[in-house]
Amino acid sequence: MSEEYSNCTEEPYGNFSTIFGSTDVPQWEAIVTICTLSFFILLTVVGNILVILSVFTYKPLRIVQNFFIVSLAVADLTVAILVLPLNVAYNVLGRWIFGIHICKMWLTSDVLCCTASILNLCAIALDRFWAITDPINYAQKRTVKRVLVMIAGVWILSLLISSPPLIGWNDWPSPEVFAERQVCSLTKRQGYVIYSSSGSFFIPLFIMTIVYVEIFIATKRRLRERAQAAKVNLSRNPCKNAEEQQDRESLSSETNHNDHLEANGKSKTKAKKKSKSEADKNTLRPILAHEDSYTDVGENSSGSNRKGSGQNKSTGSGTTVTVSSAKPTAKVVLSDPNKRPGLVYQFIEEKQRISLSKERRAARTLGIIMGVFVVCWLPFFLMYVIIPFCSVCCPSSRLINFITWLGYVNSGLNPIIYTIFNMDFRRAFRKLLGLTPN
Incomplete structure (x- = not known):
């Protein structure tokens, strides 16, 4: 959101003669500024277009909650197209x-698009909060209609915040004065400053802070509950370690026992034993690899799944233990249910370890989301609110431009933050950019 302040003595412009005409900065600074900011604008445009195309062209991403990501990308894209180029020229x-x-339309678009971007972040936070705290009921409530209503509410609220200056709540100069001063700035009316900053930033910031704190607490609580559940499993199965030790010792005792058998029986028993041992190993290892690749966003999860399924079929008869989860069902085939309980516990512990690791990464992601949002926008809105009420505050134009563009940076970082941790988005990006190997 662009801003100039009438409390300050206006700085003279046009002090430098450059290839762009009379400018407010030396030619080298103008070139560096134009190149740097243009590159950022290009990245913002490309990044948000990729996000939008990914959701609509990559089937795994065509889920209802990703509509919020699309709405956020649209808001950030409009910032990059409608607001930033004119801001570069003005600076x-x-x-x-x-x-x-055009000044009035530019300022209105600035407030509208930046507010929509921030409110979409708030809507995403609320959606994640409901999905985590009430997953069963919210899964039924999270319909296309509900999500579209929430998105429409975001844009309508953004319009209500940005439009009052167009209908008179402003202190814009007359056309004659404007032509003389050539300054395009938002209204400095204190009432509108409080109104717009509250709706555009401070209220959404309060909501997002509460929501993400609750999500973080819920995640930590879930981690503790899972850790306690693991201890309970161990206490309910005190013979687990003994059974695993017995399982390992049984291999050696059976081998020693087979030494007393006849030569033919000995060879046959060893062959069967070796085949059974290899089948058990081949059954378990691909499953764990599949879980790892799925949770840790590996590259060949589907291939591992098919491979594991084929090996499960090759193990022959045995006891099948099915572990249910939100992920594809995983099966452990045991050749002897009385002698191989350790493999079941090993598999369950491995699944639990992966799940805990995933939730810890999710908690770190929440910190990154809030940290980037606050760092980008808090300086601008503090300046936006303080200056109209401070008659002696007069920041330089360079400081104003830096703080303003720090807020704009959030529109370029959003596609990275909300997609870098998602395997499907990365795959979609590579596919759209032609980087997927044939």
């Missing part, structure tokens, strides 16, 4: 040369 030239009507 370099030091004056507004596009007329008062």
Whole structure:
């Protein structure tokens, strides 16, 4: 959101003659500014377009909750297209040369798109909160209609926050004064500053903080509950370690026993034993690899799953233990249910370890989301609120531009933050960019 402050003495513009005409900065600084900010605008446009195309073209991403990500990407894309290029020109030239009507539309688009971006972040936080705290009921309530209503509410609220200056709540100069001063800035009316900053940032920040704290607490509680459940499993199965030790010792005792058999029986027994041992190993290892690749976003989860299934079929008869989860059902085939309980516990512990690791990463992701959001937008809104009430505060134009663009950076980082931890988005990006190997 662009801002100039009438409390400050206006700095002269056009002090430098450059290839761009009279500018507010030296030619080298103008070139560096234009190149740097243009590169950032390009990245923001490409990143958000990739997000939108990924959801609509990559089948695993066509789920209802990703509509929020699309709405966020649209808001950030409009910031990059409608707001940032004109801001670059305004910063370099030091004056507004596009007329008062485009100025008003630019400022309105600025507030609308930036507010929509922030409110979409808030909607995503609420969606995650409901999905974690009430997963069964919310799974039924999270319909396409409900999500679209929430997204429409975000954009309508953004419009209500950005439109009042167009209908009179402003202190914009007359066309004659505007043509003389060539300054395009938001209204400094204190009432509107409080109204817009509260709706655009401080209330969403409060909601997001409460929601993410609750999500973090719920995640930590779940981690503790899982750890306690693991201890309970161990206490309910005190013979587990003894059974595993007995299982290992049985291999050696059976081998020693077979030494007393006849030569033919000895060879046959050893062959059967070796085949059974290899089958058990081949059955378990691909399953664990599949779980790891699925949770830790490996590259060949589907291939591992098919491979594991084929090996399960090759093990022959035995006891099948099915572990249910939200992921594809995994099976452990045991050749002897009385002698191989250790494999079941090993598999369950491995699944639990992977799940705990995934939830810890999710908690770290929440910290990154909130940290980036606050770092990008808090300085701007503090400046936006403080300056109209402080008659002696007069930040330089460079400081104002830096803080303003720090907020804009959030629109470029959102596609990275909300997709870098998602395997499906990364696959979709590679597919769209033609980086997927044939």
